[in-house]
Amino acid sequence: MKITITDARVEKYFYGLLPARDAVLKEMEALARKNDIPIVGPAVGRLLAMLVMISGAKRIFEMGSAIGYSTIWLARAAGRGAEIFYTDGNPANAEKACAYFRRAGVAGKIRVRVGDSLKLLRRTPGRFDLIFMDVDKHQYPAGLRIALPRLRSGGLFVTDNTLWSGRVTRKAKDAATRGIQEFNRRTYHSKALFPVLIPLRDGVTVCQKL
Numbered sequence: 001m002k003i004t005i006t007d008a009r010v011e012k013y014f015y016g017l018l019p020a021r022d023a024v025l026k027e028m029e030a031l032a033r034k035n036d037i038p039i040v041g042p043a044v045g046r047l048l049a050m051l052v053m054i055s056g057a058k059r060i061f062e063m064g065s066a067i068g069y070s071t072i073w074l075a076r077a078a079g080r081g082a083e084i085f086y087t088d089g090n091p092a093n094a095e096k097a098c099a100y101f102r103r104a105g106v107a108g109k110i111r112v113r114v115g116d117s118l119k120l121l122r123r124t125p126g127r128f129d130l131i132f133m134d135v136d137k138h139q140y141p142a143g144l145r146i147a148l149p150r151l152r153s154g155g156l157f158v159t160d161n162t163l164w165s166g167r168v169t170r171k172a173k174d175a176a177t178r179g180i181q182e183f184n185r186r187t188y189h190s191k192a193l194f195p196v197l198i199p200l201r202d203g204v205t206v207c208q209k210l
């Protein structure tokens with residue numbers, strides 16, 4: 001589905017401003033387009049990179065990594081000494097991602113884990129500077145519950161698709177839309193978080209843990 005939160009002409013103008021990506025990211029974007037793989041794309045990729053750079057995040061956990069496109073944006077921005085956990089339920093995705101990580105020169109700092117991202121986060125010891133969530137949308141409230149205690153104080157919890165092509169505005173029956181609606185309510189009612197929902201692409205919520 002084409003995501004148009006912003007006016008289509010504004011979106012076209014804005015995407016036209018983005019600098020060209022390197023050969024690896026370009027190839028991943030082409031593969032995602034061809035095979036309908038829902039990656040964050042370059043605008044949100046840049047936002048993730050900027051959040052990592054301004055927060056100085058080094059220990060990062062990603063829930064729902066697919067072919068590793070967003071992982072590469074996170075890993076490149078995190079620089080030396082970083083540790084980024086890639087997690088996805090599909091082993092074929094992980095295999096593709098590993099090949100891209102090697103080509104992108106970031107394989108050394110990425111820990112690849114296959115399985116349920118929520119369970120993997122529970123099982124991975126230590127605290128994180130930044131957690132990025134992009135799993136199935138009905139799991140967003142549970143993902144938030146599990147992620148919050150695993151973030152260091154001042155750390156960032158970033159979540160994609162929080163406007164869900166505008167479907168969040170409707171009375172919804174499907175589990176995905178309901179999951180996002182509940183997630184949005186919880187973040188804005190939480191006393192432990194300072195959230196900002198940015199209407200970039202399909203909506204990205206950035207929460208700082210207080």
Ligand SMILES: C[S@@+](CC[C@H](N)C(=O)[O-])C[C@H]1O[C@@H](n2cnc3c(N)ncnc32)[C@H](O)[C@@H]1O
Pocket residue numbers: 038039040041063064065066067068069070071087088089090093115116117118134135136139
């Ligand atoms: C939207 S895609 C992730 C895209 C990726 N973040 C990017 O922008 O490059 C969602 C991925 O999460 C995986 N997924 C969904 N729910 C999951 C879960 N609970 N545990 C592990 N993987 C999950 C799917 O297999 C899919 O590959």
